[in-house]
Amino acid sequence: MKVLVVIMSLFFSMAYAAEINVKVQGMVCSMCSQGIQKKFSAIKEVKSVQVDLTNKLVKLITNDGQNIEDAQIKKVITEAGYNVAAIERK
Amino acid sequence: MLSYLVGAIFLLSSLQLAAHPVIYKGGTVLSSQSMEMFSDNQISYSFHQKWAAGINLWRFNEDDQSTEFQLLRVNHLLKRWNGDDYQGNIYLASGVGAAESRMGYIGGVEGDWETRTLYTSLKFMHFNSPKVADVSMTQGRIGYSPYEADFDKLQTWVMLQGMYMGQIERTVTVTPLLRFFYQNVLWEVGSSLRSEWFLNFMVHI
Numbered sequence: 001m002k003v004l005v006v007i008m009s010l011f012f013s014m015a016y017a018a019e020i021n022v023k024v025q026g027m028v029c030s031m032c033s034q035g036i037q038k039k040f041s042a043i044k045e046v047k048s049v050q051v052d053l054t055n056k057l058v059k060l061i062t063n064d065g066q067n068i069e070d071a072q073i074k075k076v077i078t079e080a081g082y083n084v085a086a087i088e089r090k
Numbered sequence: 091m092l093s094y095l096v097g098a099i100f101l102l103s104s105l106q107l108a109a110h111p112v113i114y115k116g117g118t119v120l121s122s123q124s125m126e127m128f129s130d131n132q133i134s135y136s137f138h139q140k141w142a143a144g145i146n147l148w149r150f151n152e153d154d155q156s157t158e159f160q161l162l163r164v165n166h167l168l169k170r171w172n173g174d175d176y177q178g179n180i181y182l183a184s185g186v187g188a189a190e191s192r193m194g195y196i197g198g199v200e201g202d203w204e205t206r207t208l209y210t211s212l213k214f215m216h217f218n219s220p221k222v223a224d225v226s227m228t229q230g231r232i233g234y235s236p237y238e239a240d241f242d243k244l245q246t247w248v249m250l251q252g253m254y255m256g257q258i259e260r261t262v263t264v265t266p267l268l269r270f271f272y273q274n275v276l277w278e279v280g281s282s283l284r285s286e287w288f289l290n291f292m293v294h295i
Contacts, residue, residue, distance in 0.1 A: 034274045
């Protein structure tokens with residue numbers, strides 16, 4: 001039993017950061033897209049946000065062992081005035 | 091004073107008047123633009139991704155006279171089209187307040203369509219205050235950006251603006267201008283074909 005606890009502790013301590021690519025529609029203006037970065041940066045699970053206008057992508061890196069639900073991502077993008085086309089997790 | 095304010099808020103919610111951008115929920119816009127025949131200063135807060143409210147000061151200059159509107163204003167994003175490479179918008183706005191110590195109203199509609207290198211917009215606004223002013227403004231813009239700047243780079247636009255305010259100036263005022271934006275700041279500078287300066291500054295907070 002002790003061995004199992006140790007193995008599980010090791011497993012959870014090795015949890016990685018998630019990389020999430022969000023394909024966004026309507027993102028043509030850098031000034032207008034600032035809200036996306038501002039809102040995602042305010043989420044505690046998010047370590048970094050990169051907005052890529054060329055590929056219409058928002059790349060999110062979470063803190064180690066943390067994640068964000070699709071629903072929360074869609075809420076942030078919608079409140080910024082855009083549409084989510086796809087969410088891809090690595 | 092209270093009844094005046096309640097009346098103003100009621101009218102504000104029932105009119106569909108002038109237009110101005112609505113930004114992301116929780117964002118604030120500060121803007122100031124001026125030309126010889128007018129100046130427009132605004133602060134608005136987007137309490138929803140489709141609604142913003144704020145304060146708007148308009149001043150019209152005609153010969154040696156000027157007329158000022160001090161307004162509470164509501165802007166509404168009526169429709170947005172988000173495509174892979176474009177965005178289109180229709181905005182409505184309304185405002186009510188004072189114009190030279192009398193009630194004043196503004197309203198209008200604005201549409202725009204843009205890609206990363208092309209921009210078009212058309213705006214109509216009407217300003218009214220009984221016995222003080224009755225002014226309509228129609229403004230159209232086309233713009234081209236010679237390069238696609240990414241999120242953290244300076245974006246530059248060349249634009250041509252046409253503006254008509256028949257009650258103040260009988261001809262269309264054509265103004266070539268340059269637009270720049272960098273991160274959350276936009277500024278525009280131009281000069282009409284009659285050599286009138288046009289300046290615009292906007293910041294998203």
